Amino acid sequence: MNMKQAFKKVMAVSMAAAFAVISLAACSKSSSSSSDEIVIGGLAPLTGSVSLYGKATTNGAQLAFKEINAAGGINGKQIKYVVLDEKGDAQEAITAYNRLRDQEKMVALLGDVTSTPSLAVAQRAVQDNIPMLTPTSTDAQVTLTGDNVFRICFIDPDQGTTMAKYASEKLGAKTAAIISNASDTYSVGLTKAFTEEAEALGLTITASETYGKDDKDFKSQLTKIQQTNPDVLYCPDYYETDILILSQAKEVGLNIPILGGDGWDGILNVTEEGNPQEADGVYFTNHFSESDTSEKVQNFIAAYKEEYDEDPVSFSALGYDAAYMLAEAIKNANSTDSDAITSALQSISYEGVTGSISFDENGDPIKPILIIKVDGGEYTVADKMEIER
């Protein structure tokens, strides 16, 4: 079976090489962008296990750019938003990034969506000095890569610490157990922050179990956790895995509140047909909620529904805010020069649908964090917590 994996790698590399040749061949034919257009590159997983995030994010960004272009663009220039699919894979993301840089001549990058490919791409963006604004990568390392890397969403440690605080202060938990994905930077990051904050607040961590990338069987770990009788279970992973953990937790008789990060957003899309109450009792930290009544949010929701005939999720809202902030920065810079855009982003202050956003010295946002509770098969806002960093 090792042969099989090795073979897959060889296949992947040779396929990548073949694509590289094809895109090089295509390169000579593609017209360079005309000067009355500003090209913004986009990277997102449009297929694969996290495609729901990728589609939602690019939908949000596309809607924003459409609105901006309809209102006259940036200083008279129209925005051309070119999104490439990276299937949630770091290798594919690099290939797509190279194409956006060489072929499309992007002035700024909006992306990537999940943390692992974003980390890979951020290094390239810093080398090439291309301003990069990721709407949704929550791994702390992404913006530390360089000064020209920014993000709209709060970072992994913020989610972990805030949830630990919420569990202790608002849910009255005395003990907590953790189940996390050891091969995913997002899951590991949230776990670390949650553990540290929980211990600082006097919570006892009764068990901290892990699993691997392709695992579907969590019953042994959950049985082990169940034996330690915790008050809450912290489970920071993406919804496709979360739903499996949720159903297996019930199967082994573990009926306690399950807490998570923004990866849980979308859980109601994968619950069993006709049974959205399956996810009741789940709390997770998030960026945006549809139940927010502010005019800006409601206008966004209405526009999004009209454009795509579906409800926006956090990722759509973050994509939307990211697109507006990039456009605003380019407008403020009055130039498509990389350094000018970067410094415009550093001093920006923007009122978006995910709250009022400005950047700290690392390029991380200063904004509030929402605690969402799934109740009666719907997302409800349980609380709004200020980030303490």
Next chain:
Amino acid sequence: MTYFITQFINGLQIGAIYALIALGYTMVYGIIKLINFAHGDLMMVGAYIAFFALSNWGLPIYLAAAVSMVGTAILGVVIDRIAYKPLRDASRLSALITAIAVSLLLQNACMLLFSSSPRRFPTVTANLPTISIGNSTVNVIVFISIALAIALMIILNLFVNKTRIGKAMLAVSEDMRAAQLMGINVDFIVSLTFAIGSALAAFAAVLYLFSYPQIEPYMGAMPGIKAFIAAVLGGIGIIPGAMVGGFLLGIIESMAKAYIPSAFSQVTDAVVFLVLILVLLIKPSGLMGKPEKVKV
């Protein structure tokens, strides 16, 4: 103690699934000495068929399982006829490489047809009672899964040892040429072996989906690899060996997850592969295998 029993039952359940898949590996290997690396992906196809039978055609679960077994069996036979049969007299390496190609073909074809987004298999456990063991609970579906798997294995054993066709199968695995000279239709036996192995994989898929209700094109890879290890552990080519190996591997895996301290819990997956290495080092012919005589 109740903790041990619960974990043991967890192990039996996943072990039953490994055993059913391992049977397909072992039977095919026994007959044509081919490690059919596409076998895990046949399980994945079986899962998709069961899913569509259940959600799109509205069949009850037992009929959906039957449709899935028949469909996957046909696919298994077709794959053998198209991909493996022309290579019957070629070197074993060529056939092995073809098996890897078939595996990739199945995965990518399913990704193209059904997209790589996972689908949710409807819960069949919702109205079933749970049984309390100490302070843990085990859903009845776990016992049903184990019982069904064992029943199927008993039927298979009876079929192979008691019926004429079953005995012909054993004869072919013993010596294909001699069996042919004795008037056994070898091509038919090989097709039958693929059909049975594939149907067992489809059945394993349905049992798998009872507890892990998610379907995606790569879902067969990991169970496929682990079932292969189970087949090697029991002695590849030996039918009872695959059953014992499957259950044993499931229990080893579950116990590793249960008793390795949390701080080291990342290594649990490695334990399964460690089993493979140990078997190959200590007893390459497997637990139930006899050392192969080298004919001069």
